[in-house]
Amino acid sequence: MSISQSIIYAMADLAITGDIYLVTIPSSISAIRRRGRDHIQELAIEVQNYLELKSIKSHLLFLLCQRKNMKDQSRLNSRQRMQNTYGMFEVTSCENPQGAIFLIDDLVTTGASIMEGIRALFEAKITVTAAITACAVGRNSLIP
Secondary structure, eight states: OHHHHHHHHHHHHTTOOSOEEEEEOOOOHHHHHHHTSOHHHHHHHHHHHHHHHTTOOEEEEOOEEEOSOOOOOTTOOHHHHHHHHTTOEEEOOOOOOOSEEEEEEEEESSSHHHHHHHHHHHHTTOOOSEEEEEEEOTTSOSOO
16 A cells, blocks of 8 residues: 555654554545545555554544535646635644654645645644655646
8 A cells, every 4th residue: 555655664764663643634525425435534544554564553533624615626726726725624633642643645636735734733733744645646736
């Protein structure tokens, strides 16, 4: 699994030992309804199970939720996506994990959702160690 392997690589590269924390970029309620499941939550559980097989203790934290609806981003450029996602996430828990935080998203196109997740966590005094995605789409630049 690519996300798990990326986390293992980042842990080695950053000399991280001990437990880690996995935080997901949440899907919208409408996307979850449309799919009939919360695929990012399922993906994170699979990552956690894989890491456990590699003797890496991880804690899955669902700290972020969407606080506003956003318009479809498929036709937006990177700058428009950053504007569209700003303020979209909020931290829903008072839990402030101490240790390496890995932010997981299923797909990165421009990085707007990841940057918004980092912003919301930062406001809650939670520092992200690394952001990991399952795949990247090169249609739009990752730089706004």
